[in-house]
Each structure stands twice: as structure tokens, then as C-alpha cells.
Amino acid sequence: MLNALMGLPPVVVGLIVYIFLSRSGPFGALGLLFTPTAMIIAQVIIIVPLIASIAHQSLRELWAEYHDLLISMNVTQMQKMRTLLWDARRALLTAALAGFGRGIGEVGAIMIVGGNIDNATRVLTTAIALETGKGEFALALALGFILIALALGVNLLIHWIGQTERDSRW
């Protein structure tokens, strides 16, 4: 299920959120369309399956490793959870950063539900799309470099955390 949700095309997510939040949609009365809140909702739908899938996988591996010991120690459910979350903290952070990495580069869904309104719902990616459309390549490129630097920074961080994670295991 998580894996299936991970494969959702962002544009389709944006379209569905748009339909739900539009005036005639079930949540139209909330007036959320073309607001940052709508963009957050779309991003959450896109990112959560990715984060949950990576987190689930690492916690499952850790549980397989610790299972016998924790059962034998007769730990409570709460102690079990605290132990697993603490010892998987690097993997969980990696999951969160992977989600951030995906979110920061997202354009399709937030363009649809945010509307790319100046000073309101315009973000780096949608600004790049707009400036490119206008033929302002210099500005678009400059913004692109900033985005690349951010994405690269996050990826380096993920790589570094992954490294320390491996060091802690081997």
C-alpha cells in the first residue's frame, strides 16, 4: 500500500486535492484553494508515503534484530517503542530528509493547488517555471542554482547520516 502510494504522480495528487478543495468540492467551504495550506496538504500526501515506507523498512529490520532480546527482557510496549525509535534515529532522520528532498523539488501539484500567486503561494520551483515561461532565463537559472544547492545540501546530509548509520552497524 505504502509503495503504491509512493508511486502516485504528483500532478494527479495536485488535481485530486484541487477537486476536493475547489468551491464545488467537498471541502470548498474551507476556502483553502490557492493558499499555502493547500500546498502543504498536497505535499503531505506526496511525501508521507515515502517517509513512512523508508521508516517502516528500517524499523522492521531493527525489530527483527532486537526481537528475541526485547521479548526475553520482557520490556513493556512503551519501552520497546522507545528503544526502536532511539536506535533507528539515524534511519528515521534519513527518511525525513528524503521526504524533504522530494518536497523541495516538487512543482506540479503545488502549482495546481497553490496557483503560483506572487508573495503568497510562489515557491522556488514554481517561480522557475514561471520565469522560464516568460523567457527570463537568467533569473530562472539563478533560482535553479539555489534550488540545486539546497537539494545537494540535503542529499549530502543524507549521505553523511547514511555513513554514520553504517559505521554504527559495522
Next chain:
Amino acid sequence: MVMELFPLTLTRAETSRRGKRLVGPVDLHLDGQGLCVVMGPNGAGKTTLLRLMHGTARLTGGSVKWACDTDEARHHQAFVFQRPVVLRRTVEENLTYPLRLRGVARKAAKSAAHKWAERVGLQPHLTRRAMVLSGGEQQKLAIARALITEPALVFLDEPTASLDGRAMREIEAILLQAKADGTRLILSTHDMGQARRIADDVVFILGGMVHETGPAKSFFDAPQTPEARAFLKGDIVE
């Protein structure tokens, strides 16, 4: 504390999985003294018997009774696995873990960890990650972590099965010291040399059934059952 737990009595105890009986029915009576070795070839049911006594294998028939309440008994036990399970933490954090679970203050837990690390020869590795230790060191850590709560009884499931002779002897020395300190040990092994060296009592298991129990000396000198005689001779027993 030992007197609170023992005797341990298994009456027609058995465990099955998917309709296949793994161990039992077993009738066994163990008192609270010394080091008991559960012996038998691979696949005889040693691990399952230990888990059955410890309460981590599901009892599908009969009973396992301690002198005290089962939950209380479990609180005074520890289990060491054949493949050492170490937490993804430092050696010191591994040692303090069971104490912290029991609400021991951080400082007291740390001081106990240092004492035990010294006792098992892991003092120089206290700040290292447990995962980078050798197999023998990891097993010593697992044993120290089991003993740090001063349990009345420790189950050890073939703790030296994958270790070399030196690590094996070092672990045996730790176990004999624990025994001298009053901890009851129940250890499974298929290594006859080890059993001869450290056993006070022997439980011989084969095909999920206990075939013979008694003092180690009489078991090795005059085994009562043909299966035990064959096993001691080194024959293949099934």
C-alpha cells in the same frame, strides 16, 4: 534470590508449531544449584526447551512451574542467545540498558557497567560501538548485560557455538565465576568437551524428548540410556 525461583518443575510440558510437536512432553525437575547443561545433537530441541522454560516459547500442553509467580520468576531471569544480540549503541550503553529499563539511576548504572566491563575484559572498549566488536567480544558483552541485573538464573543457548577455543575458555571462566557468585546457569551445548568441563548436572535431550537427567559425573561415567551412550561415543543419534 535463587531459593525464590527454584525448584523449576516441568510437567508434560510441550510446544508445537503448525501441528508438529517440537519438544515434549517433558517432565523435569531442576533445583537452584550450579550449572546445568542441556545436551543433545543439533536439532534435538535444546533451544526450544530453554525458551519453553524461560517463557518465550508458547506452551501448548502441560505446565512449567516455578517456586514463585511466573512473571516474578521471569523478572529474575536473563537469556543469552547463540548469535549475540547487541544493541546499536556503545558497549557502555548496552550494559546500562537493562538497568535503565529497571529504573536504576544513570550514575549507578554507569558504575555497574564499568565494573562488569572490567570483569569480562571489555573495559578498553566501553566507548566503542558494540557492532564493531568481534564475535567473542559481542558474546561477552551479551553475557555481561545478562548478568548485570544480578538475575537468579541465566539461560545460555549455545553461547560459544561459533567461537574459537580461546574465546570459549574466556566465556566459560566468566560463567564459572557467575556460578560461584550464586547465579544458576542453564546452558545448552552439543560440545561434549565443554559439558565435561563445566556441567554440574546434565539434561540429555533428543528428538524433543528428555532422555536422561542427572549429575554430570554419573551421566558421563555411566549413561543410563542407549541414546546417551551412543551420543557420548560420538555415534550419530536420531
